[in-house]
Amino acid sequence: MGDVTQEDSLGSGADQTDPSWAPAVDHVWNNAPLDHLDPARGVEPDQDPALLARIDADSAIDRTDPTADPAAGRKNLVALPKAHLHLHFTGSMTVERLKQMAGAHHMHLDEELIDQQPLRVPADRRGWYRFQRLYDMARRCVTTEQDIRAIVDDAARIDAEEGSRILEIQVTPDSYAPIMGGLTPALEVMLDEARKASDRHHIAVGIIVAASRMSHPLKARTLARLAAQYAGDEPGTVVGFGLSNDERSGSTPEFAPAFRIAARAGLPLMPHGGELLGPEHIHQVIESLHPTRIGHGVRAASDPRLLRLLRAHGITLEVCPASNVGLGVFARKQDVPLRALYDSGVPIALSADDPLLFGERLEHQYQDARTIHGFSDHELAELARDSIRGSVMAGRYRKEALAGVDEWERSQ
Numbered sequence: 375m376g377d378v379t380q381e382d383s384l385g386s387g388a389d390q391t392d393p394s395w396a397p398a399v400d401h402v403w404n405n406a407p408l409d410h411l412d413p414a415r416g417v418e419p420d421q422d423p424a425l426l427a428r429i430d431a432d433s434a435i436d437r438t439d440p441t442a443d444p445a446a447g448r449k450n451l452v453a454l455p456k457a458h459l460h461l462h463f464t465g466s467m468t469v470e471r472l473k474q475m476a477g478a479h480h481m482h483l484d485e486e487l488i489d490q491q492p493l494r495v496p497a498d499r500r501g502w503y504r505f506q507r508l509y510d511m512a513r514r515c516v517t518t519e520q521d522i523r524a525i526v527d528d529a530a531r532i533d534a535e536e537g538s539r540i541l542e543i544q545v546t547p548d549s550y551a552p553i554m555g556g557l558t559p560a561l562e563v564m565l566d567e568a569r570k571a572s573d574r575h576h577i578a579v580g581i582i583v584a585a586s587r588m589s590h591p592l593k594a595r596t597l598a599r600l601a602a603q604y605a606g607d608e609p610g611t612v613v614g615f616g617l618s619n620d621e622r623s624g625s626t627p628e629f630a631p632a633f634r635i636a637a638r639a640g641l642p643l644m645p646h647g648g649e650l651l652g653p654e655h656i657h658q659v660i661e662s663l664h665p666t667r668i669g670h671g672v673r674a675a676s677d678p679r680l681l682r683l684l685r686a687h688g689i690t691l692e693v694c695p696a697s698n699v700g701l702g703v704f705a706r707k708q709d710v711p712l713r714a715l716y717d718s719g720v721p722i723a724l725s726a727d728d729p730l731l732f733g734e735r736l737e738h739q740y741q742d743a744r745t746i747h748g749f750s751d752h753e754l755a756e757l758a759r760d761s762i763r764g765s766v767m768a769g770r771y772r773k774e775a776l777a778g779v780d781e782w783e784r785s786q
């Protein structure tokens with residue numbers, strides 16, 4: 375659902391009592407590039423083979439795809455090329471990576487965060503505040519450059535294992551500015567590792583810089599200016615600008631100036647909207663922020679006029695069914711209106727949002743579309759094409775991935 379910044383979640387007074395936060399406050403808005411990126415320092419993500427094996431097991435990607443049945447004409451969905459357009463940096467972690475970082479830094483993790491089902495609880499215990507508390511606990515374990523690099527590398531590697539050819543990962547760099555000594559080095563480490571991980575894992579990884587709805591709109595402008603400096607459409611560049619966190623917070627129109635700054639730099643725009651709030655919120659996001667895509671937008675399904683508008687504008691919805699159920703927006707997976715959205719002709723990019731908390735990755739969203747919503751292989755290929763066409767990375771990555779989808783459809 376969204377990167378939750380430290381100040382968002384710690385509440386008043388907490389910053390004085392948390393030693394991991396307090397010393398760095400003065401540096402949060404230091405925008406000078408530091409020497410953290412000196413290549414001679416050679417900081418690498420922890421890629422101990424035993425740890426990577428545990429992380430892979432934890433991500434629960436079954437390369438044979440348990441829903442595949444060649445005899446019945448159901449192909450392996452892991453082999454279906456796709457793009458992953460809605461994945462948050464912190465929420466992309468596996469529990470094993472989180473445990474490794476917490477262990478390395480002698481930090482405590484609540485059992486409910488590492489029991490593999492943090493938000494798989496009865497409907498009345500789900501919801502935003504539980505999500506935010508657990509998310510913040512995970513974020514506070516990220517305390518070094520090596521941690522940041524490891525998270526980006528894991529996300530790219532696991533996504534590539536799921537058949538993802540393009541990953542646009544969403545970051546809120548102010549959450550990590552304190553540990554890197556400023557916003558600029560925090561973002562630069564993420565960009566540098568996105569580029570390296572793209573080469574390592576044969577996937578194109580771009581970064582979406584997202585402001586938080588719970589922060590002041592002026593802060594969003596600062597982030598938009600920062601994002602603009604790194605704008606591009608290649609791996610290791612900033613490929614878009616977003617707005618995340620609790621949809622019920624902040625005033626959407628007040629973020630319009632930040633979005634104008636990003637748009638002037640040529641950045642595509644992908645704010646969250648229409649998950650916790652209904653169609654009227656999506657209308658407001660469209661009118662105020664002129665999005666290229668919308669993070670979620672799933673509640674548009676109840677408004678035919680809005681669906682026509684989204685289709686006419688070619689706005690892709692980044693639909694994250696596991697998030698919808700994890701946050702209690704819909705009680706059960708079968709209640710997510712994926713079929714209605716698909717039938718409306720609005721482009722859909724299935725995404726995982728925050729696998730750490732919702733317990734499922736990209737692959738599982740496609741498997742559920744097949745087993746719960748009855749999508750045929752052709753319809754699943756169309757969903758994959760929607761996701762790829764919805765990507766804002768350079769045309770050659772999209773072209774290659776689309777050719778792969780055609781090949782998947784032709785294969786036996």
Ligand SMILES: [Zn+2]
Nearest residue numbers: 375376669727
């Ligand atoms: Zn999100």
